[in-house]
Amino acid sequence: MTNVSVTLSEVKNYINGEFERNEQNSMDVISPLDGSKISSIPLSTTQDVNKAVQSAKNAFPEWSGMTLKERVQIFFRYRSLLEQNMDELTKLVQIENGKTYGEAKAEVEKSMELCEFAVSMPQIVVNEVQEVSKGVECRIERKPLGVVASITPFNFPNMVPHWTLPNALVLGNTMVMKPSELVPLSTVRMAELLKDAGLPNGVFNIVNGGKEVVEAICDHPDIEAVSFVGSTKVAKIVYKRATSNLKRCVALGGAKNHLLVFPDANPEMTASNVIASMSGCAGQRCMAASVMVGVDNVQHIIDLMVEDAKAIIPGDNLGSVISAEAKVRIEGYIDEAEKNGAKILLDGRNTTVKGKEGGFYVGPTIIDHVTIGMSVAREEIFGPVISIIRAKDLDEAIKIENGSNYGNAAAVFTQSGRLAKQVMDRASAGMIGVNIGVPVPREPFSFGGWNESKFGVGDITGRSSIEFWTQNKKTTTKWNPEAQTNWMS
Numbered sequence: 001m002t003n004v005s006v007t008l009s010e011v012k013n014y015i016n017g018e019f020e021r022n023e024q025n026s027m028d029v030i031s032p033l034d035g036s037k038i039s040s041i042p043l044s045t046t047q048d049v050n051k052a053v054q055s056a057k058n059a060f061p062e063w064s065g066m067t068l069k070e071r072v073q074i075f076f077r078y079r080s081l082l083e084q085n086m087d088e089l090t091k092l093v094q095i096e097n098g099k100t101y102g103e104a105k106a107e108v109e110k111s112m113e114l115c116e117f118a119v120s121m122p123q124i125v126v127n128e129v130q131e132v133s134k135g136v137e138c139r140i141e142r143k144p145l146g147v148v149a150s151i152t153p154f155n156f157p158n159m160v161p162h163w164t165l166p167n168a169l170v171l172g173n174t175m176v177m178k179p180s181e182l183v184p185l186s187t188v189r190m191a192e193l194l195k196d197a198g199l200p201n202g203v204f205n206i207v208n209g210g211k212e213v214v215e216a217i218c219d220h221p222d223i224e225a226v227s228f229v230g231s232t233k234v235a236k237i238v239y240k241r242a243t244s245n246l247k248r249c250v251a252l253g254g255a256k257n258h259l260l261v262f263p264d265a266n267p268e269m270t271a272s273n274v275i276a277s278m279s280g281c282a283g284q285r286c287m288a289a290s291v292m293v294g295v296d297n298v299q300h301i302i303d304l305m306v307e308d309a310k311a312i313i314p315g316d317n318l319g320s321v322i323s324a325e326a327k328v329r330i331e332g333y334i335d336e337a338e339k340n341g342a343k344i345l346l347d348g349r350n351t352t353v354k355g356k357e358g359g360f361y362v363g364p365t366i367i368d369h370v371t372i373g374m375s376v377a378r379e380e381i382f383g384p385v386i387s388i389i390r391a392k393d394l395d396e397a398i399k400i401e402n403g404s405n406y407g408n409a410a411a412v413f414t415q416s417g418r419l420a421k422q423v424m425d426r427a428s429a430g431m432i433g434v435n436i437g438v439p440v441p442r443e444p445f446s447f448g449g450w451n452e453s454k455f456g457v458g459d460i461t462g463r464s465s466i467e468f469w470t471q472n473k474k475t476t477t478k479w480n481p482e483a484q485t486n487w488m489s
Contacts, residue, residue, distance in 0.1 A: 006091045011041040011184045013048055013208055014191045016055040017201025022048060027181060027210075032098035032320040035358025041184050044209035049176065049216035052205040056147040056174035057222055059202030064144050064172040071170050072119045078166075078197035079115040082108060089189060093158050096183040098320030098360070103281050104158075111162040114461065117443040118166030124444075125171070125466060135480035142470040144172030145224035145248070149217045151178045151238065153230045154322050155284045155382075157186035163447065163461050164227045165190070168469045169203060176205045176223070178213050180230075182322055218242045225468065227460060228252065231380070232406070232452050239455040250456035250468055254380040255286040255408035255449065258401040259437060260293045260394075260423055261301055265413035269435065271304035273413070274386065277437030279312050279364045282319045283384040286453070287409050287431070287438045291370075291377060292388045293397045302388065306345050306366055312384075314361040315353030321383055327360045330383035334365055337376045337387070343368045348384060372400060380406070394422060402428045407451030409439055430454065 011029065012019040022042050029039040042048075063071070082089065086108055093104035128140040150164040161177060168175055179187040187206055194204055207213050214234075217223060218241040225248035228238040232253030242249035259274055277289035294302065312318045321327050331349045338344055348363025362383050370377050370387040377387050391397040401410055411433030412423035420434045430449040433439030441447055446462030448454050458464045 006088055006095065008038045008095070008185070011039050011188055011208055013042060013044060013052070014188070014204075014206040015048075015052045016058075016205070017195060019188075024048075029096065029182070029184060030323070031095050032322050032360045033095065034356040035324075035360070038095060039185060041181055041208040044207050044213050046212060046216040048207050048209070049213055049220060052176045052207045053147055053220050053222050055202040055205050056176055059200060060144075060146055060174045063169075063174055063200060063203050066172075068125065068170070068172070069122050071172065072122060074194075074198045075115055075119050075166055075170055078194055078199070079112055079119065081193045081197055082112050082115065085189075085193065089158060089186065092186050092189060094319075096185045097154065097157055098322060099281055100317060100319045103319060107156055107159045110159045113443055114159070114162040115166045117462065118170045120444075121167075121170050121466075124463065125470075132476075136476065136478045139475045139477070141473045141475070142171070142466070143473045145469065145471060146173065147176065147223050148173045148225040148469065149176045149178070149223050149227070151214055151217065151226065151228045151230070152180060152187075154180040154182040155281065155286075157183035158190070160229050161187060161190060163229070164465075165204065167461070167465045169199075171466065171469045173469055174203045176207060176217065178207055178209065178217060181208065181210055184208055214238065215241065218247070219245055221245070223247060225249065226251075227468075229460070235455055248456075248468060250448075250454070250458060250460055252286070252448065252454050252460060253452055254382075254406060255288075255453050256290050256378065256380055256404045256406040257288060257409040257411070257429070258291045258293055258404065258427075259289045260295060260397045260401065260410070260412045261298050262295050262412070262414040262416070262419055263297055264415045265298075265301060266415065266435070267301050267304055270301050270413040271308050273435070273437035275305055275308045275312070275364070277411075278386040279309070279318055279384040280438065282321050282362070284321060284382050285438075286449075287440055288382075289386055289411075289437055290381060291400075292386055293391050293400050294388055295391050295394065295397050302345070302366075302368065309346050309364040309366060312364045314348075314351050314363050315356060315359070318361075318364065318384065320360045321362055322360070324360050326382070327362055330362050330381055330385060333376050333379070333381050333383075334367065334385065337367050337370060337374055340374055342370045342374065342376070342387070372403065378404070394419060398423070398426045402426070404428075405452045406449070408449035408453040409433065411435075411437055411439055
């Protein structure tokens with residue numbers, strides 16, 4: 001880890017290119033690493049949202065009037081600034097979210113990749129033109145929607161905002177962003193770097209706060225589209241409220257990802273992949289392994305998993321969970337599973353880290369002999385916990401996976417192409433892995449799940465996002481009066 005200087009100060013809203021302090025109630029921001037206060041945020045009101053939207057609305061004509069290539073140049077510079085400030089941005093993520101340094105750095109690197117896709121838009125978003133009849137030309141152009149909004153979660157303070165911000169802005173929209181009240185610091189620094197890169201005032205705005213801000217965004221008549229990432233419970237509420245106000249909305253919810261492990265799987269690779277998927281980012285990611293379905297006799301792989309997990313040390317190569325409440329909730333799931341007859345192979349409860357006794361840590365936990373009726377088998381835990389369910393064959397394993405309300409990801413570990421293909425075809429999930437524990441698509445492939453893991457049409461990243469952030473304008477022209485006339489002209 002590099003020694004970097006990180007400034008921690010009071011968080012303010014960012015409107016029309018300026019940080020504004022309001023006199024509303026505030027909320028402390030706590031670092032999960034040690035439980036210390038690192039900042040505070042304003043609990044903004046509907047009036048603050050109105051002001052930010054007006055700023056974005058005022059900026060829209062000039063910003064959307066620029067050519068796509070002109071807008072892209074700003075994000076070329078911004079991507080370079082992310083790289084130049086890598087250590088600082090990494091440290092901010094680590095302080096406010098609790099990730100390890102390596103995980104936080106990987107998050108910022110992914111943000112750079114997302115910007116790289118955005119700056120490729122001039123090669124991707126090409127207008128369609130065709131002479132449809134003699135002397136008659138039809139053209140389709142992609143036009144921005146106007147003011148859009150993005151509501152982002154706590155688990156990826158730097159990366160998830162970049163799922164939406166670069167693409168939406170490069171395509172000509174202006175934006176109001178509401179970051180998670182638990183991790184507002186990274187978004188502040190993003191705003192500063194965007195301004196340094198030359199983004200005009202008002203194109204990007206930040207309103208901090210809680211429920212009132214989210215509701216105001218969903219209700220505001222001048223916001224054309226809303227993206228949301230968070231829990232399924234809130235995703236449903238946001239999707240219903242935004243669409244009832246005639247907005248476009250894509251809302252990503254929770255997950256319960258199943259990893260199907262067969263006896264022929266490579267033992268070492270499988271064990272390490274499953275454990276890395278379960279424990280990476282302290283399990284606080286919607287692509288984390290949550291349930292392992294062991295098909296037939298996979299005890300040899302489970303034994304290796306336990307050994308691999310013992311090398312994961314909280315405070316060293318395992319970060320904290322986000323809050324004291326999260327720690328209590330996660331450990332409650334483990335308590336309940338044990339009470340209901342599951343076997344705890346590795347127990348991460350009651351974990352403390354020396355020198356960081358105020359932090360919120362849960363050690364890696366492996367729970368065996370879980371049944372499908374247990375809450376650890378059905379509900380999103382969002383911690384470094386994996387439940388093992390035993391299945392006698394492929395059909396039973398698929399039935400278990402298909403029985404989940406969620407559908408973000410599923411993976412299969414096997415050396416059999418036949419088995420892998422069946423899982424690829426039959427698993428009810430939007431993202432599938434074969435011998436990969438975290439099957440996140442890389443750009444330009446899009447990110448998005450199925451079932452109750454996503455609400456709305458299309459995905460939030462990649463090519464699919466272009467459809468979400470733009471609308472088609474169709475133009476038909478005729479300049480040649482001498483051209484032959486038929487029913488098409």
